[in-house]
Amino acid sequence: MSPLVEVRDVHRSFGSGPTAVHALRGVSLDIAPGELVALVGRSGSGKTTLLNLVGGLDRPDAGTVHVAGTDVGALDDDGLVALRRDVVSSVFQTFGLVPVLSAAENVGVPLRLRRLPADEREQRVARLLDLVGLTPHATQRPDELSGGQQQRVALARALAASPRLLVADEPTGQLDRETGLAVMALVRGIVEAEGVTALVSTHDPVMIALADRAVRVVDGRLVDGPAGA
Amino acid sequence: MSAGARSRVQLRLLGVVLVVLVAGLTVLAGCVLLLTTGADRARQAALGQAAVDDTTVQVVLTDLGDDPGPAVEAAGGALTAALAPVAPGTSTWLTSTVRDVPPGADGGRRLGWLAGIDDLTARADLVAGTWPGVPEPGAPWPAALPVAAADALGLAPGDTVVLDPTTGLADAAATAPVTVQLVGLVQPRAGAWAQDRLAGAGAVPDLEFGVFGGTRLPAAGPFLVDPATLLAAGPGLEQVALVAAPDVAAASPAAVDRITDELGTLTRDVRAAVSGGPATSRVVNPLAATLAAADARLATGRTAVLAAGLLAVLLTVVALGTAARVLGDRRLAETALLRARGATGPQLARRALPEAALLVGSAAVLAVPLAVVATRAALADRLPGSDPGPLLPAGLLGAVAAGVVVLVALLAVGATRAATPGRTTGRGAVARSGADLLLVGLAVVAVLSLGGTVGTDPLLVVAPALVLLAGCALSLRLPPRLAHLADRRAARGRALAPVLVAGDLARRSLAGGATALLVLATAAAVAAGGIGATWSVSQADQADLRVGADLAVPAVGGIPGPVVAAAGGGAVSPVVARPVALGSLLRDEDGDATRLVAVDTTAGVLRGRLPGTDWAGATAGLPAGDPEQGVPLSGGSVVVTGTAAGTGLTAVLTLVLADPTGARTTTALPAVPLDGLPRSVVVDGDGTVVAVAVDLAPGPDDDPDRVARVDLAVTLPGSVPGWVATLPRGQQGADQLLSGLEAVDGGIGFRGRLVLGALPPTGQRVLLTPSRAPDAVPVLLSAGLADDLGADVGDDLSMAVGDTGVPVEVAGVVPDVPSVPGGPAVLADAATLARVLVAAGDLDVAPQAWWVAAPDPGAVGALAAAGLPDAVTRAGLTADLRGGPLAVGLPLGLALLGAGAVLLAVTGSVLQAGAVRSGRRAEVARLLGLGVPRATVRAVLLLQHGIGTVVGVLLGAVVGVVGTVLVGPALTGSPVPSAEAQFPWSSWTALVVGLAVLGTAVVLPVVRGLLRVDVAGALREGGS
Known part of the structure; x- marks a missing residue:
């Protein structure tokens, strides 16, 4: 089976000259379909940069990133948008919910992008909210939800369009331990239940333990194994 | 971050705040300048343009007895005291009773009289001989005669004439003959002999003479003698006129104010001054009337300027509140941190005070010179030659200082308070509190109380602001309701953009302040335009009614109609305009005599607003009987x-x-x-x-x-x-x-x-x-006269035209008769009236005026050349009413308000766009990150801002139109006919479209910038 994600010798720098920051230095990584990969490393090690490249939010300076056979670096803006809409869903560290929309409406955003009929959309939104345990909070807006609830809404939204790849950047980073555990369990459950491939950056040993494998990033390079995360 | 560093970072937003402040303070300062130096300059220019006769004060003493000197001195003292603030320019004009002069060659009786004028050399030019001087004891009095009088009497310098007391007069026995020797001939200067018995004509063939003027004899005079000698002679002095012509146009505003007060009591003061003697006094006071008329018109302008200033202040406060709120939102994190560390509201406000003071102070420094330059330029254009007055009048400094204090406090407090994020209910805080309904109630009461208000009425000053504020508050109930409807509809749809747009409009609380500013500013701009148009049209309406026709000229010199027609061009109608008695009514409650106006109603010359019809229709029934075939x-x-x-x-x-x-x-x-x-x-x-x-x-x-x-x-x-x-x-x-x-x-x-x-x-x-005259003259009555008479259509009345009784039938009632605005008047067809008068044996139907429809462009000059110099056109009078010095306040005040409101409306949109820029970066990144196409995001952002702007502008326009209807007519202060609200749709449309486009366009660069957002970076940052 060919990997869903193929990262080959990717370099990414920010800035130029002596102050340039080399976020990734020749990273290569394959992720098989249905695999949950934990990306671990210290802050500033390059985890988010790698997630952004895989998630189609950024382009590499050198090397290639293929997602579902598509060369992300070769895509134009519209292509990246299409990639994010149809293939990859992201769960942002800061949740990224639209503040004026309710929880249900936030979950329904990807479905509206696909212009799903309202009935179908509402059914799927209801199922996802049920999946993340937020049915009672469907009509509440983000500022009326707790951090954990917002993260679960973000997860439900990420899954709404049935993505092939779920990219989550420290989904439990801003949550208390109990809520974090619940969210991590949810991600694991979703990967198994929906057959989704997931790349999750985390510092949390529990999350790492729940992953199929862990990849460690140190100074922009990948190092095998979870140890020392 | 230090306050200075923070201010530097938020420089653009602070720049917008500065613009708001400068705009508000400039309008405020401009209004104050219009109320102070502007009003003074307007009055000065108006007085400078007034006819000399309209700025004189005359005290006339009669029944002077044997020793008139003390009375003349006392009256002169009272007059001088009243005009003390300026050089009174008083002259004394003594006139003797009519005397007999020696018969002429035909032996017929001739009359003459003596006069003493203390400024004779300023009123006449010496043609021959010398000026009359003080007589030697026992010698004839040196005298001068107008050339025309000398010609009529056949006298030349050197001749001696005895003026005998005229037989038939009561005091003739007590009056001694006076012998004068002609020493000079003079030519009276035009316009300087109003006090003369013959107005300087020198001679007439038929001077009315006798107790009731029943005798007419040839007369010539006056014999101009030394006034002191004439005064000392005592008996035989008919009247003494003390004429003051103060140069009020050159007087300071304070001096004119004092004179205005003093003239109000002059009649009483003069009467008291001469009460010790036998003299009877009468004060003829055109100056007081001129000053009162000027003050009345200035009061109208003052009310409008005050109302405009109040609206400007209100707008500035709302704009500043909105700006401060945006500023507060931008500083939300900092404020929250300080509050978390225990800072109280007052402490935060004190911390913000230096920045607020710097901003408001800078704005004042910019606004005051801007207002001074703008108003001076506008006034110099409209009031050329008037004294600009002090550069910075005390009133200006006081008002600006007060404004600065208020604005500093507002800004300092506002900038520490952010918009409260969270769910909105679709009703703003004002609506939730019921304050909008309270405002509406107050506005209704104010509008209902406006009837009959004149001058500077506080209610009239407040009413426009109250109406617009209430309308704004009430109208703001609408957008959330519409947005919620749209939101519900969008929620059921498939597309993402509608739900994002409607959701934003329905739920985001931040938009409220900017929308309120946009609505109020648009309403103010629209109302300023509407009220300006209402005022402008009302000036034309007044001119139409006052003149009565396109051109009116008094019929003098027996100049025949064809000459008038040739000079004036267009259709010409002779006009009979005379006082009449209708029924038992001679005068109305105001003492105005009923006027008869008879014109050729088929000539189409009548002008003046008529509700629901035109003059052709209204006068269709006035010609009676078949046309006369002469x-x-x-x-x-x-x-x-x-x-x-x-x-x-x-x-x-x-x-x-x-x-x-x-x-x-x-x-x-x-x-x-x-x-x-x-x-x-x-x-x-x-x-x-x-x-x-x-x-x-x-x-x-x-x-x-x-x-x-x-x-x-x-x-x-x-x-x-x-x-x-x-x-x-x-x-x-x-x-x-x-x-x-x-x-x-x-x-x-x-x-x-x-x-x-x-x-x-x-x-x-x-x-x-040629045919039998109609039995009665069909007439139209002015509404006031019909009310006074209790007359209705179809009633028969009797009208006395001179000594002739004319039966009239009321054919209709019109609000006013052309040329008699507000007065009791009767309008008739001239030919019909003439036929009925002839049938009664009265052949005297010579016209008193000519009215011309559609005159040639050079008609006024041509008529003057033809001997009719006093033509008035309604176009000319309209121009005078609109552009005259006393009309300067209202249009300039409204122009200031309109300009300020437009600027603040656009500023409101800029603030709203600024809020979009600062608040939507993360949101845009989230949407892009979720795979929402850039075009969709662009459309969402433009629609969110554009719909808010367009709805705000449209609501403001509706409120402005309503405001124009409710307060426009009252604010224009037009007496008769009362003003009718005007709807300048084309300029309103241009304004509304301009504001909507401009208000929407300001967000374009913001949206462009947002779409270039670093999605990954913004998502990582999370918040704004």
């Missing part, structure tokens, strides 16, 4: 053949001639004996003969017991159908005096039997006309 007569002669066998009866024929304009003149023919012989009489005059009056007079030897059969025929050139012969209507017993009166067949003439013994000395008049 007989054209161009010079030549008529043949009169009369028979009254055995008598010495004579007939004096008076032809009534109508010229092509319908103006009537009379031509009296020489007496014709009724001896059966045809008499050819040369007629001096052209026109169409429309009536012939025949006055039958007895011969000296006629037997009074005899009844004579009288036949009279008048032969005019050409074929003449049979005319009718009538006796004057209303003449009691005329049908017995001249019985069996009948017209001759197929011509002009009559026959009848005349009782010679009953014939009065003035004879008996028979009227020959």
Whole structure:
């Protein structure tokens, strides 16, 4: 089976000259379909940069990133948008919910992008909210939800369009331990239940333990194994 | 972050705040300048343009007794005291009673009089000889005469004349003859002899003389002598006129104010001053009337400027509140941190104070010079030559200082308070509190109380702001409701953009303040335009009604209609404009006499607003009977053949001639004996003969017991159908005096039997006309007159025109009769009136004025050249009313408000766009990160801002239109006719479209910038 994600010798720098920051230095990584990969490393090690490249939010300076056979670096803006809409869903560290929309409406955003009929959309939104345990909070807006609830809404939204790849950047980073555990369990459950491939950056040993494998990033390079995360 | 560093980072937003402050303070300062130096300059310019006669004050003393000196001195003192703030420029004009001068060559009696003028050299030019001086004891008084008087009396310098007390006057016995020696001849200067008995004409052939003016004699004068000598002579002084012509245009505003106050009590003061003597005083005070009229018009402007200033302040406060709120949002994190560390609201406000003070102070430093330069430029354009006054009047500094304090406090407090994020209910805080309904209630009360308000009425000042504020508050209930409807509809749809747009409009609380500003500013700008248009049209309405026609000119000098028509161009109508008594009413409650205005109602000359109809329609029923078919007569002669066998009866024929304009003149023919012989009489005059009056007079030897059969025929050139012969209507017993009166067949003439013994000395008049005159004159009554009389359409009334009673029938009621705004008046068709007057034996229907429709562009000059110098056009009067000095306040105040409101409306949009820029970066990144196409995000952002802007502008426009209707007419202060709200749709449309486009366009660069967001970076940052 060919990997869903193929990262080959990717370099990414920010800035130029002596102050340039080399976020990734020749990273290569394959992720098989249905695999949950934990990306671990210290802050500033390059985890988010790698997630952004895989998630189609950024382009590499050198090397290639293929997602579902598509060369992300070769895509134009519209292509990246299409990639994010149809293939990859992201769960942002800061949740990224639209503040004026309710929880249900936030979950329904990807479905509206696909212009799903309202009935179908509402059914799927209801199922996802049920999946993340937020049915009672469907009509509440983000500022009326707790951090954990917002993260679960973000997860439900990420899954709404049935993505092939779920990219989550420290989904439990801003949550208390109990809520974090619940969210991590949810991600694991979703990967198994929906057959989704997931790349999750985390510092949390529990999350790492729940992953199929862990990849460690140190100074922009990948190092095998979870140890020392 | 230090306050300075923070300010530098938020420089753009602070720049917007500065613009708000500068705009608000500039309008405020501009209004204050209009109210202070502007009003002073306007009054000064108006006084400078006023006619000399309108700025004089005259104290006239009569019944002076034997020693008039003390009374004259006391009255002069009172007059001088009243005008003390300026040089009063007083002159004394003493006039003696009429005296007999030696008879002329024909031996006829002639009259003259003495006058003493203390500033004679300023009122006349010496033509020959010397100025009259103080007489030597016992010698004749040196005197000067106007050239015309000397010519009339046949006198030359060096001649000596004795002026005897005139017989028949009560004080003649106490008056000594005065011998004068002519030492000089003078030429009176035009316009400087208003106090003269003959206004400087020098001589007249028929001076009215006697107790009731019943005697007319040739008169010439005055004999100008040393005034002190005339005053000291005592008896024989008829009146002393103390004439002051203060140069009020050059006086300071304070001095004019004081004079205004003093003149209010001048009559009482003069009366008190002369109360010790026998003199009777009378004050003729055109200056007081001029000042009062100026103050009344300035008060209208003042009210409008105050209202505009109040609205500007309100707008500035709302704008600043919105700006401060955006600023507060931008500093939300910092404020939250400080609050978390225990900072209280007052502490935060104090911390923000230096920045607020710096901003407001900077704005004031910019705004004051801006306002000074702008208002000076505008006033210099409209009030050329007026004194600009102090650069920074105290009122300006005070108002700006007060504004600065308020704005600093507002900004300091506002900038520490952010918009409360969270769910909105669709009703703003104002609506939730019910304050909008309270405002509406207050506005309704204010509008209902506006009726009859005049001058600077506080209610009128507050009402516009109250109405617009209430309308704004009430209208803001609408957008959330619409947005919620749209939100619900969008929620059921498939697409993402509608739900994002509607959701934002329905739920984001931040937009409230900016929308309120946009609505209020648009409403103010629209109302300023609407009220300005209402005022402008009302000035034209007033001019229309005051002039009555496109052009009106007094009929003087007997200039005939064709000459007027040739000079004026267009349709010309003669106008009979006279005081009349209608029914039992001579004057209305205000003391105004009822005016008769009779015009050719078919000429289409009438102007003035008429609700629901036009003058052609309103006057359609005024011409009564068939058109009169006269007989054209161009010079030549008529043949009169009369028979009254055995008598010495004579007939004096008076032809009534109508010229092509319908103006009537009379031509009296020489007496014709009724001896059966045809008499050819040369007629001096052209026109169409429309009536012939025949006055039958007895011969000296006629037997009074005899009844004579009288036949009279008048032969005019050409074929003449049979005319009718009538006796004057209303003449009691005329049908017995001249019985069996009948017209001759197929011509002009009559026959009848005349009782010679009953014939009065003035004879008996028979009227020959082409047809029988209508029984009554259909008239239109002014509404006030109809109310006073209790008259209704169809009522029959009696109208006294001079000594002639004219039956009239009320054909309709109009608000006002052209040329008589607000006064009791009767409008009639001139031809119909003339026919009825002729039927009553009254041939005097000469016009008092000419009205012209659609005159030629150079008509005024052509008429002046033709001897009619006082033509007034409604276009000219409209221009005067709109552009005159006293009209400067209202249009400039509204212009200031309009400009400020537009600027603040756009600023509101900029603030809203600024809020979008600062608040939507993360949101845009989230949407892009979720795979929402950039085009969709762009559309969402533009629609969110654009719909808010368009809805706000449209709501503001509606509120502005409503405001125009509710307060516009009252604010224009137009007396008669009352102003009607105007709807300048084209300029309103341009304004609304401009604001909507501009308000939407300001977000374009913001959206462009947002779409270039670093999605990954922004997502990582999370918040804004």
